[in-house]
Amino acid sequence: xxxxxxxxxxxxxxxxxxxxxxxxxxxxxxxxxxxxxxxxxxxxxxxxxxxxxxxxxxxxxxxxxxxxxxxxxxxxxxxxxxxxxxxxxxxxxxxxxxxxxxxxxxxxxxxxxxxxxxxxxxxxxxxxxxxxxxxxxxxxxxxxxxxxxxxxxxxxxxxxxxxxxxxxxxxxxxxxxxxxxxxxxxxxxxxxxxxxxxxxxxxxxxxxxxxxxxxxxxxxxxxxxxxxxxxxxxxxxxxxxxxxxxxxxxxxxxxxxxxxxxxxxxxxxxxxxxxxxxxxxxxxxxxxxxxxxxxxxxxxx
Amino acid sequence: xxxxxxxxxxxxxxxxxxxxxxxxxxxxxxxxxxxxxxxxxxxxxxxxxxxxxxxxxxxxxxxxxxxxxxxxxxxxxxxxxxxxxxxxxxxxxxx
Numbered sequence: 145x146x147x148x149x150x151x152x153x154x155x156x157x158x159x160x161x162x163x164x165x166x167x168x169x170x171x172x173x174x175x176x177x178x179x180x181x182x183x184x185x186x187x188x189x190x191x192x193x194x195x196x197x198x199x200x201x202x203x204x205x206x207x208x209x210x211x212x213x214x215x216x217x218x219x220x221x222x223x224x225x226x227x228x229x230x231x232x233x234x235x236x237x238x239x240x241x242x243x244x245x246x247x248x249x250x251x252x253x254x255x256x257x258x259x260x261x262x263x264x265x266x267x268x269x270x271x272x273x274x275x276x277x278x279x280x281x282x283x284x285x286x287x288x289x290x291x292x293x294x295x296x297x298x299x300x301x302x303x304x305x306x307x308x309x310x311x312x313x314x315x316x317x318x319x320x321x322x323x324x325x326x327x328x329x330x331x332x333x334x335x336x337x338x339x340x341x342x343x344x345x346x347x348x349x350x351x352x353x354x355x356x357x358x359x360x361x362x363x364x365x366x367x368x369x370x371x372x373x374x375x376x377x378x379x380x381x382x383x384x385x386x387x388x389x390x391x392x393x394x395x396x397x398x399x400x401x402x403x404x405x406x407x408x409x410x411x412x413x414x415x416x417x418x419x420x421x422x423x424x425x426x427x428x429x430x431x432x433x434x435x436x437x438x439x440x441x442x443x444x445x
Numbered sequence: 446x447x448x449x450x451x452x453x454x455x456x457x458x459x460x461x462x463x464x465x466x467x468x469x470x471x472x473x474x475x476x477x478x479x480x481x482x483x484x485x486x487x488x489x490x491x492x493x494x495x496x497x498x499x500x501x502x503x504x505x506x507x508x509x510x511x512x513x514x515x516x517x518x519x520x521x522x523x524x525x526x527x528x529x530x531x532x533x534x535x536x537x538x539x540x
Contacts, residue, residue, distance in 0.1 A: 255489050
C-alpha cells in the first residue's frame, strides 16, 4: 500500500507583486514621494511623481514591521531606476506605521485610505469600507477625501482577511478562488451563526460532517462576514458612491453579498490585473499624496 | 471627523462618539472620566497635527463594561457633561 502524499499546499498564500507604469518617466525636478502602508497581513507601497501614481507593490507583512517596510519599499523601487535618495518625502501608515524607519511622518490609515480612495475612484467617493487583514473600517469622507465620520471594528478577526485565509486553508480552496467558489451555488444558504475565526474550524468541520459541501460551508461563512461588515457601514452613513478597499475588495463573494445586503452597487474598480490601480493600495496612495502636500509645505509653497 | 469608539456585537451596540472638529483640546473630559478611559491623541487633519480627545486603546474593545457605570444610555455621562463644545455623545443600545 502506498502512502498518500501529505498535502502541504498553502491555500491561504496570496500573490505578492509589484508594478511600474513604464509609460511615465521622472526627472530630478519632480517631487517624488512614497507611501508605505504596513498592514497586519499585507504591506503596500506606492511611489508618486508629483502626485501621480508611478509604481506600487503589495507583499505580505512578516513578524517584523521595520523589515516589512524595508522589503516593500525595496520591491516598489525595483525597475524604476529610482534610488532611496530620490524620494523627497515618505509617509508611513497602517497598523505598523510607527515602525516605518524611513518615514518622515506617520499618519493614521483612516486619513490615508480616504485620500487614496479619492485618488483611485475620484472625488465622488463618499463611503469607504476597508476590509483589512485584522480589522474592518467604515469611513465617510467629503469630496476632497477628508474624513467626516469613522468607525473601526478590531475587536476580533471575524469577517477580516485573516479569517478568509484561515477558511481557505481549512477548506483547501486557493485564496484567489474563494469568491468564485462561494458564489457557485444556486441557492444561498443561511449564514453561519458564528463568524469567530477560533471557532470557525469547529463549526465548519461540524457542517462538513453533516454533509454540507465545501461550497455551501464557504457560502454560509462568507454571508455571515458580509452581514457583519454591512452593519458597520450603516453607522457611518451609506451613500451610493461606495467603494471597498483592502484585500477583501478582491473577494467577489464578499463584494457581491455586501452589495446585495445594502442594496447599493460599489463604484467600478480599475482592473488591477491588467495594470489598473489596485484597491489594496488606497492607503499607500493616500500616504504618498500626503507626502507630496507635506513636502510642498516644508518648502514654504 | 466624527469617530465612533466602540463596537457592535451579539449583545448590542456600544459607542462613545467624539467629533474632533468640535474638540477644543481642553481635556476637561479626560479629567472628568471616572474610569480614566479617555486620553489625548494626535490627529492629522488639513496637514496639521491637532490634539484631540479619544477613548484610549485599552478601553475601546471593552467599552460596554468600562462605560456602563456612567449610564451612557441617558447620554448624560461625566464626559458628555464636561464638554463645552458638545463634541461627545453616547450611542448605547444593549439588546
